[in-house]
Amino acid sequence: MTDVYCALVHYPVRAKDGSTVTTAVTNLDVHDIARLARTFELRGYFIVTPIEAQRQLVERILAHWRDGGGKKRIPNRADALSRVRVVDTIEAAAEVIAQEARGTQEPGTAPRRIATAARSSGRELGSYAAEAKLLAAEGPPALLLFGTGHGLADSVLDEADTLLPPIAGRGDYNHLSVRAAAAITVDRLLGDRNSAE
Amino acid sequence: MTDVYCALVHYPVRAKDGSTVTTAVTNLDVHDIARLARTFELRGYFIVTPIEAQRQLVERILAHWRDGGGKKRIPNRADALSRVRVVDTIEAAAEVIAQEARGTQEPGTAPRRIATAARSSGRELGSYAAEAKLLAAEGPPALLLFGTGHGLADSVLDEADTLLPPIAGRGDYNHLSVRAAAAITVDRLLGDRNSAE
Numbered sequence: 001m002t003d004v005y006c007a008l009v010h011y012p013v014r015a016k017d018g019s020t021v022t023t024a025v026t027n028l029d030v031h032d033i034a035r036l037a038r039t040f041e042l043r044g045y046f047i048v049t050p051i052e053a054q055r056q057l058v059e060r061i062l063a064h065w066r067d068g069g070g071k072k073r074i075p076n077r078a079d080a081l082s083r084v085r086v087v088d089t090i091e092a093a094a095e096v097i098a099q100e101a102r103g104t105q106e107p108g109t110a111p112r113r114i115a116t117a118a119r120s121s122g123r124e125l126g127s128y129a130a131e132a133k134l135l136a137a138e139g140p141p142a143l144l145l146f147g148t149g150h151g152l153a154d155s156v157l158d159e160a161d162t163l164l165p166p167i168a169g170r171g172d173y174n175h176l177s178v179r180a181a182a183a184i185t186v187d188r189l190l191g192d193r194n195s196a197e
Numbered sequence: 198m199t200d201v202y203c204a205l206v207h208y209p210v211r212a213k214d215g216s217t218v219t220t221a222v223t224n225l226d227v228h229d230i231a232r233l234a235r236t237f238e239l240r241g242y243f244i245v246t247p248i249e250a251q252r253q254l255v256e257r258i259l260a261h262w263r264d265g266g267g268k269k270r271i272p273n274r275a276d277a278l279s280r281v282r283v284v285d286t287i288e289a290a291a292e293v294i295a296q297e298a299r300g301t302q303e304p305g306t307a308p309r310r311i312a313t314a315a316r317s318s319g320r321e322l323g324s325y326a327a328e329a330k331l332l333a334a335e336g337p338p339a340l341l342l343f344g345t346g347h348g349l350a351d352s353v354l355d356e357a358d359t360l361l362p363p364i365a366g367r368g369d370y371n372h373l374s375v376r377a378a379a380a381i382t383v384d385r386l387l388g389d390r391n392s393a394e
Contacts, residue, residue, distance in 0.1 A: 028225060032374045039366035039373055076372045168389040169236035175273045176236055176380070177229045183377035184384040191381070192365040 002135045003102070004190065005111065006144040007046040007093050008033055008178065010054070012153035020155075023148040025054045030061060030084060031077070032179045033146075038080035040190045043100070043141075046093040047086045055086045062086075090145065090156065097141050104138050111143040115160035116185055117151050118167070118174050126162035128188040135189055144189075146182050199332045200299070201387065202308065203341040203379065204243040204290050205230055207251070209350035217352075220345040222251045227258060227281060228274070229376045230343075235277035237387045240297070240338075243290040244283045252283045259283075287342065287353065294338050301335050308340040312357035313382055314348050315364070315371050323359035325385040332386055341386075343379050 008029055011022040025047060037045040047058050062081055064070045071078035087093045094111055101109040114131060135142060145152060145160065157163055166174055167184050176184070205226055208219040222244060234242040244255050259278055261267045268275035284290045291308055298306040311328060332339060342349060342357065354360055363371055364381050373381070 032377055035372050035374055036377050038370050039364075039368075041367035041370075076370070079370065080372065167236075167384070170238035170387060170389075171236075173235050173238075173273070173276065175232050175277065177232055177376070179374070179376050180229055180233050180380035183373070183380040184388070187364070187381040187384065188388075190367060191385075192367075 002137065002139045003043045003097075003100070003105075003141040004135055004144065005044045005046065005093070005097055005141065006033065006037055006042055006146065006182065006186070007048050007090060008182075009090060009145055009147050009152060009156065010047070010049040010051075012155060013147045013149040014151050014153055016150055020153045021149060022049065022051060025049055025058055027061060029148070029179060030058060031081070033182050034080040034084050035077070036183050036186055037083050040186050042083065042186070044097070045084050046096075047084060048088070048090055048093060049086075050088050055088065058084070058086045094143060097143060101141060105140055109140045111141040112139075112162065113143050113145060113160040114162045114164060115145045115152055115157050116147070116164050116181065117157060118176065118181065119151060120166060121154070121157060121163075123157060123163050125165045128164065131162060131164065132189050144185065146178055146185075148178055199334065199336045200240045200294075200297070200302075200338040201332055201341065202241045202243065202290070202294055202338065203230065203234055203239055203343065203383070204245050204287060205375065205379075206287060206342055206344050206349060206353065207244070207246040207248075209352060210344045210346040211348050211350055213347055217350045218346060219246065219248060222246055222255055224258060226345070226376060227255060228278070230379050231277040231281050232274070233380050233383055234280050237383050239280065239383070241294070242281050243293075244281060245285070245287055245290060246283075247285050252285065255281070255283045291340060294340060298338060302337055306337045308338040309336075309359065310340050310342060310357040311359045311361060312342045312349055312354050313344070313361050313378065314354060315373065315378065316348060317363060318351070318354060318360075320354060320360050322362045325361065328359060328361065329386050341382065343375050343382075345375055
């Protein structure tokens with residue numbers, strides 16, 4: 001089984017007008033996606049922001065759960081948050097992952113980057129089924145990339161090894177929260193198909 | 198295609214110790230699940246709370262998006278929130294749904310209640326595949342029930358027509374946020390299997 005990681009990217013992401021911006025970290029994104037990552041046994045969840053004050057903020061939240069009052073109050077939350085790491089760039093996350101390569105993977109093996117987007121961009125798309133199959137087998141580690149704001153910047157999509165299709169609902173409305181989109185994506189890729197079907 | 202609704206239940210739900218409590222409404226649950234409901238074309242999203250002050254709070258939030266500044270700023274959010282309704286009991290939601298029966302359904306047709314739970318309770322479980330098939334066909338309306346706190350009270354599970362299996366990740370950790378659990382459940386039941394597979 002492949003080691004899977006995810007990253008919530010706060011830069012570079014798109015603003016409403018298509019320009020590239022940095023978004024603010026929100027506490028709830030840290031918690032919700034950490035719980036998701038723990039449930040589906042992702043090996044790590046990276047919060048990506050170039051803003052040092054924001055990285056410090058997340059580290060303070062994590063310390064509360066690692067060593068502070070949070071752990072006593074809700075131990076399972078502390079467990080989930082123990083997988084969270086804070087980095088300044090996607091590249092830094094990829095480097096950490098490469099260092100953690102284990103099993104059949106050579107140390108230094110770069111992760112395959114799997115990008116997600118809510119909008120169609122004309123790029124070639126992978127499929128959830130093909131990715132799920134790859135992740136169920138032994139292979140290089142995988143890094144799932146989720147964008148905040150109005151989605152990952154084009155440069156991130158361009159550098160990804162795979163771009164997953166937008167999550168289609170029943171109509172043409174497509175404005176899920178990143179928390180919901182991450183949950184659906186991870187379930188499609190790693191969920192127990194026996195319970196799902 | 199069946200008319201599907203969902204409800205986020207703040208009473209009766211379980212506390213950590215198994216007792217029955219009322220939880221507080223959170224703004225983010227209103228938004229995230231409204232966006233999910235809109236994406237998957239649910240016909241309505243009910244916030245269920247017996248506390249009048251909480252119902253008024255949600256109505257104020259909705260008014261901001263229906264008539265206030267929110268609609269101008271983020272029209273698609275206003276669109277999603279237009280499906281939200283606030284009721285005091287699950288029964289009241291079921292009555293509204295019965296009044297809205299259309300198509301091949303007789304007016305007054307009560308919805309099938311589909312409950313969700315993160316814990317195993319020894320009750321007989323439905324399956325996502327069987328439910329997805331039912332919902333894809335013409336049938337009585339369906340009401341998906343999601344619990345806040347530590348999940349729907351036993352009385353709600355007992356009165357449901359179907360209880361879906363807990364969402365299994367890769368291990369035994371099972372503490373998704375209700376926002377993530379709702380997203381995964383709705384995708385398993387109504388998601389475009391062509392894009393998912």
